Amino acid sequence: MKLPPYADLLGLIAEAGDSGAPVLMMPYGDDVMGRPGFLHGGAISGLMEMAAIAALQHALEADGGGQIKPINVTVDFMRGGREKETRSLGIVTRLGTRVANVEAQAWQDDRDRPIASARMNYLIVRP
Amino acid sequence: MTAAAPPGFDPQFFFRFGGRGHGSRLGVEYCGHGTDWVELALPYHEALIGNPATGVIASAPILTLMDQATSLSVWTRLGTFRPHATLDLRIDYLRPATPGKTVIGRGECYRVTRNISFVRGLAHDGDPADPLAHVAGTFMFTGAPV
Numbered sequence: 001m002k003l004p005p006y007a008d009l010l011g012l013i014a015e016a017g018d019s020g021a022p023v024l025m026m027p028y029g030d031d032v033m034g035r036p037g038f039l040h041g042g043a044i045s046g047l048m049e050m051a052a053i054a055a056l057q058h059a060l061e062a063d064g065g066g067q068i069k070p071i072n073v074t075v076d077f078m079r080g081g082r083e084k085e086t087r088s089l090g091i092v093t094r095l096g097t098r099v100a101n102v103e104a105q106a107w108q109d110d111r112d113r114p115i116a117s118a119r120m121n122y123l124i125v126r127p
Numbered sequence: 128m129t130a131a132a133p134p135g136f137d138p139q140f141f142f143r144f145g146g147r148g149h150g151s152r153l154g155v156e157y158c159g160h161g162t163d164w165v166e167l168a169l170p171y172h173e174a175l176i177g178n179p180a181t182g183v184i185a186s187a188p189i190l191t192l193m194d195q196a197t198s199l200s201v202w203t204r205l206g207t208f209r210p211h212a213t214l215d216l217r218i219d220y221l222r223p224a225t226p227g228k229t230v231i232g233r234g235e236c237y238r239v240t241r242n243i244s245f246v247r248g249l250a251h252d253g254d255p256a257d258p259l260a261h262v263a264g265t266f267m268f269t270g271a272p273v
Contacts (some may be wrong), residue, residue: 005176006185009152031152040149041213042191049187070186074217 007050010043014054017089021055026086039081041116047088048104048118049073055090056102056122063095067125071099079115084108086115100124135206138165138199150195153188163204164235167196171227182226186260189230189250190218193262196234197246201266204236204244209272211244216264224259228252234262242268 003012007024010032014022026032026047034040053068060066090104100122105114142157153175158166169175169192177185194216202208224230233255234248243265250260 004179004185005174006188009174030147031149033148040191042187042194043149045190046185046187049185070220072217072219073186073190074215076215077213080212
Protein backbone atom coordinates (compact mmCIF):
# COMPACT_ATOMS: atom_id res chain seq x y z
CA MET A 1 0.00 0.00 0.00
CA LYS A 2 1.45 3.35 -1.03
CA LEU A 3 0.81 6.31 1.27
CA PRO A 4 0.15 9.76 -0.29
CA PRO A 5 2.64 12.69 -0.18
CA TYR A 6 0.87 14.14 2.86
CA ALA A 7 1.77 10.99 4.85
CA ASP A 8 5.44 11.59 3.93
CA LEU A 9 5.16 15.15 5.23
CA LEU A 10 4.04 13.71 8.57
CA GLY A 11 6.92 11.19 8.40
CA LEU A 12 4.54 8.23 8.70
CA ILE A 13 5.90 4.69 8.73
CA ALA A 14 3.61 1.69 8.17
CA GLU A 15 4.02 -1.14 10.68
CA ALA A 16 2.35 -4.55 10.58
CA GLY A 17 -0.96 -4.65 12.44
CA ASP A 18 -2.82 -7.66 13.87
CA SER A 19 -5.88 -7.11 11.70
CA GLY A 20 -4.11 -6.80 8.35
CA ALA A 21 -4.53 -3.02 8.18
CA PRO A 22 -1.24 -1.28 9.02
CA VAL A 23 -0.49 0.57 12.24
CA LEU A 24 0.91 3.95 11.19
CA MET A 25 3.71 5.42 13.30
CA MET A 26 4.45 9.15 13.37
CA PRO A 27 7.89 10.09 14.76
CA TYR A 28 8.12 13.28 16.81
CA GLY A 29 9.74 16.30 15.18
CA ASP A 30 9.39 20.04 14.57
CA ASP A 31 7.16 19.33 11.57
CA VAL A 32 4.38 17.91 13.76
CA MET A 33 4.83 20.19 16.76
CA GLY A 34 2.11 22.50 18.04
CA ARG A 35 2.74 24.50 21.18
CA PRO A 36 6.29 23.81 22.42
CA GLY A 37 6.60 20.31 23.87
CA PHE A 38 3.34 19.05 22.42
CA LEU A 39 2.06 17.56 19.18
CA HIS A 40 -0.17 19.69 16.97
CA GLY A 41 -3.79 18.53 17.01
CA GLY A 42 -3.80 18.81 13.24
CA ALA A 43 -0.85 16.40 12.96
CA ILE A 44 -2.57 13.89 15.29
CA SER A 45 -5.72 14.22 13.17
CA GLY A 46 -3.69 13.76 10.00
CA LEU A 47 -2.14 10.58 11.40
CA MET A 48 -5.59 9.18 12.34
CA GLU A 49 -7.02 10.15 8.97
CA MET A 50 -4.20 8.35 7.14
CA ALA A 51 -4.69 5.28 9.39
CA ALA A 52 -8.44 5.34 8.68
CA ILE A 53 -7.87 5.56 4.92
CA ALA A 54 -5.27 2.77 5.05
CA ALA A 55 -7.72 0.53 6.94
CA LEU A 56 -10.51 1.35 4.51
CA GLN A 57 -8.29 0.70 1.47
CA HIS A 58 -7.32 -2.62 3.01
CA ALA A 59 -10.98 -3.56 3.56
CA LEU A 60 -11.95 -2.37 0.07
CA GLU A 61 -9.26 -4.43 -1.63
CA ALA A 62 -10.97 -7.56 -0.35
CA ASP A 63 -14.34 -6.23 -1.46
CA GLY A 64 -13.93 -5.28 -5.11
CA GLY A 65 -12.05 -1.99 -4.63
CA GLY A 66 -13.29 1.56 -5.05
CA GLN A 67 -12.46 5.22 -4.68
CA ILE A 68 -12.63 6.89 -1.25
CA LYS A 69 -13.99 10.40 -0.68
CA PRO A 70 -14.04 11.98 2.80
CA ILE A 71 -17.46 13.24 3.98
CA ASN A 72 -16.62 14.26 7.53
CA VAL A 73 -14.31 13.72 10.49
CA THR A 74 -15.00 14.23 14.19
CA VAL A 75 -11.94 14.29 16.42
CA ASP A 76 -11.84 14.08 20.23
CA PHE A 77 -8.60 15.09 21.90
CA MET A 78 -8.18 13.25 25.20
CA ARG A 79 -4.61 13.93 26.24
CA GLY A 80 -1.85 16.24 25.10
CA GLY A 81 0.49 14.46 22.68
CA ARG A 82 4.06 14.51 24.04
CA GLU A 83 7.44 14.50 22.30
CA LYS A 84 7.51 10.83 21.36
CA GLU A 85 6.33 8.32 18.77
CA THR A 86 2.59 8.24 18.11
CA ARG A 87 0.73 5.32 16.56
CA SER A 88 -2.69 4.93 15.04
CA LEU A 89 -4.85 2.13 13.69
CA GLY A 90 -8.06 2.55 11.75
CA ILE A 91 -11.01 0.22 12.22
CA VAL A 92 -13.72 -0.09 9.59
CA THR A 93 -16.91 -0.43 11.62
CA ARG A 94 -19.12 -0.75 8.57
CA LEU A 95 -18.32 -1.07 4.90
CA GLY A 96 -21.46 -0.43 2.89
CA THR A 97 -22.07 -0.10 -0.82
CA ARG A 98 -21.86 3.70 -0.81
CA VAL A 99 -20.68 4.70 2.66
CA ALA A 100 -18.06 3.42 5.09
CA ASN A 101 -17.91 4.21 8.81
CA VAL A 102 -14.36 4.20 10.13
CA GLU A 103 -12.86 4.86 13.55
CA ALA A 104 -9.27 5.53 14.49
CA GLN A 105 -7.43 6.01 17.74
CA ALA A 106 -4.00 7.50 18.37
CA TRP A 107 -1.79 6.45 21.25
CA GLN A 108 1.76 6.88 22.53
CA ASP A 109 3.21 4.57 25.23
CA ASP A 110 0.02 2.81 26.23
CA ARG A 111 -2.51 1.70 23.66
CA ASP A 112 -5.21 1.61 26.34
CA ARG A 113 -4.67 5.32 27.06
CA PRO A 114 -5.37 6.96 23.67
CA ILE A 115 -4.44 10.60 23.21
CA ALA A 116 -7.15 11.13 20.57
CA SER A 117 -9.88 9.32 18.70
CA ALA A 118 -11.70 10.06 15.47
CA ARG A 119 -14.83 8.97 13.65
CA MET A 120 -15.03 9.32 9.88
CA ASN A 121 -17.64 8.83 7.21
CA TYR A 122 -16.38 8.10 3.71
CA LEU A 123 -18.21 7.96 0.44
CA ILE A 124 -17.28 4.89 -1.61
CA VAL A 125 -17.31 5.10 -5.39
CA ARG A 126 -17.41 1.51 -6.59
CA PRO A 127 -15.89 0.64 -9.98
CA MET B 128 -0.74 61.91 29.07
CA THR B 129 -1.29 59.43 26.30
CA ALA B 130 -3.96 56.81 26.69
CA ALA B 131 -2.75 53.28 27.20
CA ALA B 132 -2.97 51.13 24.13
CA PRO B 133 -6.28 49.27 24.12
CA PRO B 134 -5.93 45.74 25.34
CA GLY B 135 -6.02 43.23 22.56
CA PHE B 136 -4.66 40.11 21.08
CA ASP B 137 -2.92 40.37 17.74
CA PRO B 138 -3.19 37.05 15.86
CA GLN B 139 -0.60 38.34 13.38
CA PHE B 140 1.96 38.24 16.15
CA PHE B 141 1.86 34.43 16.04
CA PHE B 142 3.09 34.47 12.46
CA ARG B 143 5.70 37.23 12.78
CA PHE B 144 8.49 34.93 13.88
CA GLY B 145 7.25 31.90 11.95
CA GLY B 146 9.66 29.07 11.46
CA ARG B 147 8.64 26.13 13.61
CA GLY B 148 5.80 23.73 14.14
CA HIS B 149 3.24 21.86 12.11
CA GLY B 150 1.38 24.97 10.89
CA SER B 151 4.50 26.57 9.45
CA ARG B 152 5.53 23.23 7.90
CA LEU B 153 2.21 23.24 6.05
CA GLY B 154 2.82 26.87 5.06
CA VAL B 155 -0.12 28.39 6.96
CA GLU B 156 -0.14 32.20 6.72
CA TYR B 157 -2.03 35.06 8.34
CA CYS B 158 -4.77 36.66 6.22
CA GLY B 159 -6.89 38.92 8.40
CA HIS B 160 -8.94 39.19 11.57
CA GLY B 161 -11.87 40.97 13.22
CA THR B 162 -13.19 41.14 16.78
CA ASP B 163 -14.09 37.46 16.97
CA TRP B 164 -12.71 35.88 13.80
CA VAL B 165 -9.36 35.09 12.20
CA GLU B 166 -8.65 34.23 8.58
CA LEU B 167 -5.63 32.12 7.58
CA ALA B 168 -4.36 30.87 4.25
CA LEU B 169 -2.98 27.48 3.24
CA PRO B 170 -1.15 27.81 -0.11
CA TYR B 171 -1.28 24.79 -2.42
CA HIS B 172 1.75 22.55 -2.23
CA GLU B 173 2.50 19.11 -3.65
CA ALA B 174 3.53 17.83 -0.21
CA LEU B 175 -0.09 18.26 0.94
CA ILE B 176 -1.54 15.94 -1.70
CA GLY B 177 -3.78 13.19 -0.39
CA ASN B 178 -4.84 11.76 -3.75
CA PRO B 179 -1.93 11.55 -6.21
CA ALA B 180 -4.31 10.65 -9.06
CA THR B 181 -6.16 13.98 -8.88
CA GLY B 182 -3.67 16.25 -7.09
CA VAL B 183 -6.32 17.11 -4.50
CA ILE B 184 -4.79 17.91 -1.10
CA ALA B 185 -5.54 15.65 1.89
CA SER B 186 -8.35 16.73 4.15
CA ALA B 187 -6.25 16.82 7.33
CA PRO B 188 -4.22 19.94 6.35
CA ILE B 189 -7.58 21.74 6.12
CA LEU B 190 -8.38 20.46 9.61
CA THR B 191 -5.03 21.85 10.83
CA LEU B 192 -5.78 25.19 9.15
CA MET B 193 -9.22 25.37 10.76
CA ASP B 194 -7.93 24.23 14.16
CA GLN B 195 -5.45 27.10 14.06
CA ALA B 196 -7.89 29.71 12.75
CA THR B 197 -10.55 28.83 15.33
CA SER B 198 -7.97 28.64 18.13
CA LEU B 199 -6.71 32.15 17.31
CA SER B 200 -10.31 33.41 17.07
CA VAL B 201 -10.84 32.49 20.75
CA TRP B 202 -7.89 34.64 21.89
CA THR B 203 -8.94 37.39 19.51
CA ARG B 204 -12.44 37.44 21.03
CA LEU B 205 -10.97 37.31 24.56
CA GLY B 206 -8.53 40.10 23.72
CA THR B 207 -5.75 38.15 25.39
CA PHE B 208 -3.82 34.90 25.17
CA ARG B 209 -5.12 32.13 27.42
CA PRO B 210 -3.78 28.57 27.17
CA HIS B 211 -6.32 26.07 25.93
CA ALA B 212 -6.55 22.66 24.29
CA THR B 213 -8.80 21.48 21.49
CA LEU B 214 -11.50 19.30 23.03
CA ASP B 215 -13.18 18.27 19.81
CA LEU B 216 -13.34 19.37 16.23
CA ARG B 217 -15.80 18.20 13.61
CA ILE B 218 -15.21 18.94 9.96
CA ASP B 219 -17.55 18.42 7.03
CA TYR B 220 -15.82 18.21 3.68
CA LEU B 221 -18.35 19.85 1.36
CA ARG B 222 -16.28 19.37 -1.80
CA PRO B 223 -12.66 18.65 -2.76
CA ALA B 224 -10.25 21.59 -2.72
CA THR B 225 -9.27 22.71 -6.23
CA PRO B 226 -5.68 21.61 -7.02
CA GLY B 227 -3.37 24.61 -7.30
CA LYS B 228 -5.58 26.98 -5.33
CA THR B 229 -4.87 28.50 -1.92
CA VAL B 230 -7.33 27.45 0.76
CA ILE B 231 -8.66 30.26 2.94
CA GLY B 232 -9.92 29.28 6.40
CA ARG B 233 -12.02 31.58 8.53
CA GLY B 234 -12.50 30.62 12.18
CA GLU B 235 -15.01 32.34 14.45
CA CYS B 236 -15.46 32.13 18.21
CA TYR B 237 -19.15 32.67 18.95
CA ARG B 238 -19.27 31.90 22.67
CA VAL B 239 -16.86 31.81 25.62
CA THR B 240 -17.76 30.40 29.02
CA ARG B 241 -15.63 29.96 32.17
CA ASN B 242 -14.07 26.72 30.95
CA ILE B 243 -15.07 26.22 27.35
CA SER B 244 -15.06 28.22 24.13
CA PHE B 245 -17.25 27.37 21.15
CA VAL B 246 -16.05 27.86 17.59
CA ARG B 247 -17.15 27.40 14.00
CA GLY B 248 -15.64 28.11 10.63
CA LEU B 249 -15.66 27.79 6.88
CA ALA B 250 -12.93 27.10 4.35
CA HIS B 251 -13.02 28.07 0.67
CA ASP B 252 -10.57 28.45 -2.19
CA GLY B 253 -11.52 31.80 -3.64
CA ASP B 254 -15.28 32.12 -3.43
CA PRO B 255 -16.66 32.27 0.15
CA ALA B 256 -20.11 31.46 -1.29
CA ASP B 257 -18.75 28.10 -2.49
CA PRO B 258 -17.13 26.71 0.69
CA LEU B 259 -15.20 23.45 0.70
CA ALA B 260 -15.34 22.67 4.41
CA HIS B 261 -17.35 23.57 7.50
CA VAL B 262 -16.11 23.07 11.06
CA ALA B 263 -17.57 23.18 14.56
CA GLY B 264 -15.57 22.61 17.71
CA THR B 265 -14.80 23.39 21.33
CA PHE B 266 -11.68 24.37 23.24
CA MET B 267 -11.09 23.88 26.96
CA PHE B 268 -9.07 26.46 28.90
CA THR B 269 -6.07 24.91 30.63
CA GLY B 270 -4.83 27.97 32.53
CA ALA B 271 -5.40 31.61 33.49
CA PRO B 272 -5.17 34.44 30.93
CA VAL B 273 -1.59 35.52 30.29
